[in-house]
Every structure is written in C-alpha cells, then in structure tokens.
Amino acid sequence: MRTIDWVDGAIELVDQTLLPDRLVMLRITTVDDLIDAIRRLAVRGAPALGVAGAFGVVMAGGDREQIARLRAARPTAVNLAWGVDQVTGSADDPLKTALRLRDDDIAACRAMGERGADLVQSLTPGDARIMTICNTGGLACVERGTALGVVQTLHERGRLAEVLALETRPLLQGARLTAWELQRMAAPYRLVVDSAGPYLLTTGVDAVLIGADRVAANGDTANKIGSYALALGARRAGVPFIVVAPESTIDAATPSGEHIEIEDRGDDEVVTVRGVRLAPEGSRALNPAFDVTPNDLITAIVTEARVITP
Numbered sequence: 001m002r003t004i005d006w007v008d009g010a011i012e013l014v015d016q017t018l019l020p021d022r023l024v025m026l027r028i029t030t031v032d033d034l035i036d037a038i039r040r041l042a043v044r045g046a047p048a049l050g051v052a053g054a055f056g057v058v059m060a061g062g063d064r065e066q067i068a069r070l071r072a073a074r075p076t077a078v079n080l081a082w083g084v085d086q087v088t089g090s091a092d093d094p095l096k097t098a099l100r101l102r103d104d105d106i107a108a109c110r111a112m113g114e115r116g117a118d119l120v121q122s123l124t125p126g127d128a129r130i131m132t133i134c135n136t137g138g139l140a141c142v143e144r145g146t147a148l149g150v151v152q153t154l155h156e157r158g159r160l161a162e163v164l165a166l167e168t169r170p171l172l173q174g175a176r177l178t179a180w181e182l183q184r185m186a187a188p189y190r191l192v193v194d195s196a197g198p199y200l201l202t203t204g205v206d207a208v209l210i211g212a213d214r215v216a217a218n219g220d221t222a223n224k225i226g227s228y229a230l231a232l233g234a235r236r237a238g239v240p241f242i243v244v245a246p247e248s249t250i251d252a253a254t255p256s257g258e259h260i261e262i263e264d265r266g267d268d269e270v271v272t273v274r275g276v277r278l279a280p281e282g283s284r285a286l287n288p289a290f291d292v293t294p295n296d297l298i299t300a301i302v303t304e305a306r307v308i309t310p
C-alpha cells in the first residue's frame with residue numbers, strides 16, 4: 001500500500017483522519033484540496049508532506065500563488081517546502097522530478113530501516129524493547145516508515161521484543177495510526193499514555209526511536225510534542241535516544257533549534273476529541289504541535305546515508 005501516489009493525473013492518498021476505523025483513499029485534483037488535506041492531517045508526516053508538496057507543484061501547473069500557499073500549508077516540517085522547491089527548482093519535467101522524489105523516499109526508508117536496525121542491534125544484546133511517539137510508519141512516508149521502519153526491520157529480523165507506543169495527544173497518531181500499522185505487521189505492542197513515557201523509560205526500554213520534522217544544522221531536532229520530555233527521561237535513564245529521518249529533513253539553512261517555527265494548532269484539538277467537548281465551554285488551550293530536542297540529548301541521527309553522532 002502507498003500512502004500517497006500520482007495516479008492517472010491526480011494525487012491519491014490515504015485519509016489518515018479516518019483511521020483506524022476506515023481505510024479510505026482520497027483522490028485529490030486541485031491544489032486547494034491538497035492544502036486542505038495537509039492542514040487537517042489527512043496526509044501528514046514529514047516525508048509524506050515532501051512528496052505531497054512535489055505532486056502539488058505538478059498540479060499547480062506553474063501557478064505561483066497556489067505554489068506559495070501549498071509551500072506554507074504547515075511550517076515545521078522542512079520536507080513540505082523542500083519537496084516544492086525540488087520540483088520548482090528543477091530543469092526536468094515537474095512530474096518526472098516528483099515521481100523521482102516518491103521513489104527516493106521508498107528507497108530511503110528501506111535503507112534507514114536497515115541502518116537503524118543495525119544500530120539498535122549493536123546497542124542491544126537480545127531482542128529490543130522500543131519506545132516511540134507519534135506515527136513514523138509508512139503512513140508518514142510512501143511505503144515503509146522512518147523510526148517505525150526500523151521497528152519493522154527489527155521485527156522482520158526476529159529481533160523485536162515489544163513496542164511501547166505513546167498515544168500522542170491531542171490527535172492520537174500513536175493510538176490511531178502506529179497501533180494500526182503495528183497490527184498490520186503483527187508486531188507486539190502496547191499503547192502508553194504520553195505522560196507515562198519518561199517513567200516507563202526507567203523500567204527496561206532498550207531505545208527510543210523517533211522521527212523528525214526538521215533537523216537544524218547543529219542537530220537540534222523538531223519532532224512531535226512530547227519528544228523533548230522523552231529525551232530528558234531517556235538521558236536520565238541511560239536509554240539511547242535515536243532520531244530516524246531522511247537527509248531531506250536535515251535543514252542546513254536553519255542553524256539551530258530556536259530558529260525552527262513551531263506550529264500551534266489552536267484550541268479545538270485540545271478541548272475536544274472527535275467533536276466531543278472535554279473541557280468547560282470557553283476553555284482556551286496552548287497547543288504546540290512540535291517541540292525541539294537539543295542535540296546534546298540525541299544519541300544518534302540515522303539517515304539513509306549515515307549515522308550521525310555528536
């Protein structure tokens with residue numbers, strides 16, 4: 001299954017807002033509909049956003065205003081802007097370039113899975129117990145994932161003991177999407193309330209594996225909100241904290257973490273769940289969708305080409 005693809009002149013993508021209850025493919029034929037799908041996280045995850053941006057430029061047909069709105073649809077993941085820029089900046093046919101980015105992601109995720117599993121196995125004598133946050137599987141990419149791609153490779157090698165998947169409030173990418181993907185690969189897992197993550201790191205976790213939305217030039221890494229808390233807990237507990245992300249997520253133009261724009265997604269996602277209000281009427285919320293883990297709390301960054309260590 002591909003999370004996103006170009007099919008007969010249109011973009012087809014999994015509507016991730018409907019998972020795990022329904023697997024529905026959306027057929028996108030306008031840039032405005034693609035921007036809407038990005039903003040409501042029907043399509044999400046840095047690598048998938050890069051491919052969406054690339055296909056969106058093809059669909060825009062040179063319309064600069066549409067391309068500018070597409071590029072700015074979500075600010076934190078560098079991949080969206082990167083995917084747009086790869087196509088607009090290429091002398092090649094736009095669709096040819098976009099299809100190459102799609103194929104590059106497929107290959108990169110497979111390579112990250114191997115490289116990351118090799119690293120985890122070098123750090124873990126037996127089968128690995130892994131903690132992860134948000135969703136970093138094929139749903140965040142095209143076919144296989146980044147951090148969850150490493151989990152999948154460990155599982156295929158028979159070296160996965162268990163995954164502790166944080167549910168990842170407020171949009172529950174862990175409970176809805178990572179659990180769905182782990183069930184599909186028949187991997188052992190248990191869901192974890194986000195705030196239990198740091199404590200559970202003291203109970204025998206072999207590694208934390210996370211994705212990334214933007215890695216600054218100095219290695220500071222923006223990822224789903226809650227990642228920083230896991231990094232602090234991992235350092236305290238002596239657990240390796242490993243970022244798994246393609247080279248396209250490394251942004252040399254951003255010098256360090258304080259320069260990364262953190263998307264705030266407003267009140268409703270926090271005070272309601274699937275339209276049901278949790279908090280008293282009129283409650284406000286502070287809802288940063290990401291946080292930044294400083295490079296000194298990161299054990300390694302695994303890409304398709306290398307393992308970066310401090």
Ligand SMILES: CSC[C@H]1O[C@H](OP(=O)(O)O)[C@H](O)[C@@H]1O
Pocket residue numbers: 044045046047134135136137140141145146147173210211212213223224225289
């Ligand atoms: C494979 S990187 C996925 C990355 O994207 C997620 O954010 P969102 O669900 O808001 O797009 C999360 O930060 C993941 O680590």
